[in-house]
Amino acid sequence: MLHYKTYTHEKNHQWVIFVHGAGGSSSIWYxxxxxxxxxxxxxxxxxxxxxKSQSDTFLLKKYSFKExxxxxxxxxxxxxxxxxxxxxxxxxxxxxxxxxxxxxxxxASMTLxxxxxxxxxxxxxxxxxxxxxxxxxxxMWLYSLFAWVIMPKKRHEASRSLxxxxxxxxxxxxxxxxxKLTLKIxxxxxxxxxxxxxxxxxxxxxxxxxxxxxPIQAFIDKKKHSKLLTIKDCGHVCNVDQPELFNxxxxxxxxxxxxxxxxxx
Numbered sequence: 001m002l003h004y005k006t007y008t009h010e011k012n013h014q015w016v017i018f019v020h021g022a023g024g025s026s027s028i029w030y031x032x033x034x035x036x037x038x039x040x041x042x043x044x045x046x047x048x049x050x051x052k053s054q055s056d057t058f059l060l061k062k063y064s065f066k067e068x069x070x071x072x073x074x075x076x077x078x079x080x081x082x083x084x085x086x087x088x089x090x091x092x093x094x095x096x097x098x099x100x101x102x103x104x105x106x107x108a109s110m111t112l113x114x115x116x117x118x119x120x121x122x123x124x125x126x127x128x129x130x131x132x133x134x135x136x137x138x139x140m141w142l143y144s145l146f147a148w149v150i151m152p153k154k155r156h157e158a159s160r161s162l163x164x165x166x167x168x169x170x171x172x173x174x175x176x177x178x179x180k181l182t183l184k185i186x187x188x189x190x191x192x193x194x195x196x197x198x199x200x201x202x203x204x205x206x207x208x209x210x211x212x213x214x215p216i217q218a219f220i221d222k223k224k225h226s227k228l229l230t231i232k233d234c235g236h237v238c239n240v241d242q243p244e245l246f247n248x249x250x251x252x253x254x255x256x257x258x259x260x261x262x263x264x265x
Contacts, residue, residue, distance in 0.1 A: 016085045024090075089113045114238055163237065
């Protein structure tokens with residue numbers, strides 16, 4: 001099972017589950033934890049091969065977005081959490097959308113920060129080149145390159161350093177397994193975009209997230225259950241670049257869904 005950590009609220013029975021991206025760990029939510037603990041029960045997970053979820057048992061499992069998403073559901077079942085509000089960043093948003101597609105009754109709402117919904121030509125080119133070079137170039141060179149391309153500005157330095165620092169904890173074999181997931185990512189994302197699951201969804205995107213913001217801007221007006229918040233002076237990792245606005249907006253969004261739900265508690 002994935003390594004996890006929980007924080008329980010004295011009065012509120014609602015759960016919020018945080019899902020980090022590839023190369024990160026649950027520690028990337030350190031700027032959210034204090035605020036969210038005041039309102040909800042919190043579940044932090046380390047995805048397989050990340051953080052403290054580095055058991056050899058994961059090496060025997062199939063690596064796909066579906067399989068990795070089921071790891072999160074396994075923790076929910078273990079803790080007897082029937083339904084939760086999900087907050088994700090970067091590739092973690094793909095896992096949340098996958099859970100919502102497979103088991104929509106387990107997802108009360110989705111807050112998707114730095115959401116990945118489509119890979120543009122530049123990102124597809126980088127992935128293709130990385131795939132060609134991954135066998136003979138140290139994975140940290142590749143990861144650092146991706147981090148600089150996705151988060152190029154000086155004010156993205158904190159986010160960039162955080163993710164590079166977390167990625168150093170991965171082994172080369174683990175990096176390759178996760179990298180393989182990106183090779184067929186566009187067809188997979190296209191299948192997610194084709195239909196809208198009737199689950200309240202908030203996209204929180206940095207104005208400077210030039211690789212992943214445009215695709216969302218292109219389809220958001222067609223979505224009935226989704227809305228987009230764009231944050232100025234902010235890059236891809238919006239929960240780190242602009243934590244106060246990220247926290248305020250996402251907490252308000254979740255509380256609104258709780259208030260609107262039947263039998264709210």
